[in-house]
Amino acid sequence: MSQSDSYESAINRADKVAEFEHKNRGIVGTIQHLLHVNPALVPLIVLVASVIVFGLLLGSRFFSPFALTLILQQVQIVGIVAAAQSLVILTAGIDLSVGAIAVISSVIMGQFTFRYGLPVEVAVACGLMFGTAIGCINGWLVAVMKLPPFIVTLGMWQIVLAANFLYSANETIRSQDIQEAAPLLQLLGAKFSIGGAVFTVGVIFMVLLVVVLAFVLKHTAWGRHVYAVGDDPEAAQLSGVNVKMTLISVYGLAGLICAMAGWALIGRIGSVSPTSGQLLNIESITAVVIGGISLFGGRGSILGTFFGALIVGVFTLGLRLLGADAQWTYLLIGVLIIAAVAVDQWIRKVSA
């Protein structure tokens, strides 16, 4: 008997084994660590670099308050939708229905005002509530029914888009009519200028939204729960996070933000058009990915998304001013997407 117990003596050898050496990171390692801690740093560097490069190439044509604020105006819709997309992607989900929710919300705001003669404030509120409701349904299907977010929102995208065409009868509400009868619908498109810089209410809203979401994600329990759920939902559940409610609230909030984007869309294009905003899905995901948010969830910051959206805007405007073929923009954005994901994978290696 005692013979077979001899492995007991092995525990006494323990102290001799495996000392941890203190790793010297070196320059590459230091950069890797820095990026790991500040995920928005990469898109910020790319943004600043691209502004400098286009500024040098184009001079004052690009480097003017007017041109730079024009970029903001051009990215406002994508920026707002991408903020919603960021929340969903942080939970390791994806929302393909963002564009469709934005459009149907704008159609509801317009049709409720013009078809049913509701006060425009009520119509806007209905549009925002409808967007939130669709988001909540997405969230419920993902959190409670445990369906993959890709499938849920792929289906919802088709449903909402078809409902949008059926309900609106493919009818556009003209800009002049809105201006006369319901100027509130165009509120987010209202322009004002400071010096040569031109801002719209929608741009201000986008910036405020990013600031508020950045605060909420970093400094509230809900924000930390969003990251925890995206990182490891089971661990979050065992630590006492209400995973289902967190997911539903994320998708619901994303729906609300998309509906706000729909409102901003009316301001941007002037009219209510059921065929607008078709590319918002892909553009928002592009901004999120270039912004350094991991598609696997739990990593990245909303500021990164904002920078990502701006990078796309800078490239689009800069290349157009240079007279390059628009396809160059898409080509370069494609390169950026792949580079961004490669950097994400590299940063993740810190954990190994």
Add this chain to the structure above:
Amino acid sequence: MTQEPILKGRNLVKRYGRVTALDHCDFDLYPGEILAVIGDNGAGKSSLIKAVSGAVIPDEGEVWLEGKQVHFTSPIDAREAGIETVYQTLAMSPALSITDNMFMGREMRKPGWRGKYLRMLDRAAMEKFAREKLSDLGLMTIQNINQAVETLSGGQRQGVAVARAAAFGSKVIILDEPTAALGVKESRRVLELIQDVKARGIPIILISHNMPHVFEVADRIHVHRLGKRLTVIDPKEHTMSDAVAYMTGAKEPEAA
């Protein structure tokens, strides 16, 4: 022992379809002790622990905490009652900081309007608390309380998980295979941690396959076999071979 058990299970039954994982099992944990639970794979150890920690609801039987009958329906219930579990998977979010992980699900808000209306977290207070708890357990090797958990070694992660449990577990701490994924050196640190926690008077349930570890730290050993408590042995009076023999059924305990 004439004391009243702090955590007690009686006649616990849990069936999964046709499989009976717990078959009228009893369980006792006394104040201030380390109770190891050993048993072969599939003997129902984890079902037993889940039943007393709220992760599964037993079909029959009773769970008593400090002489009062309790009905946990989730691990959160048990946690609120003062039973903390350190899961084998540790239940930590790798990308979040040590502080974030320690306070996950029970964050502290800032006093005043910033906490009330902005629902702002009191990071400074949480960090101070986390730092205190880690140094209490001698985990000073962690330099930065804000570093992501994924940048820690396996032993350090286990240490943080144990510190989290010790910080909030007022009555009972359950450790599920705490040394299973660790190297020899790191296991040693965790065993020392377990002793430290015990020294603070918190009873511990230790589930482990590692006989040397069990025999080193446990005060009593609950041998689980075929869904029941086969016997409880004193590690000082039995050898590891005895324990393994009871576990596998090669030997019957004298007075069961």
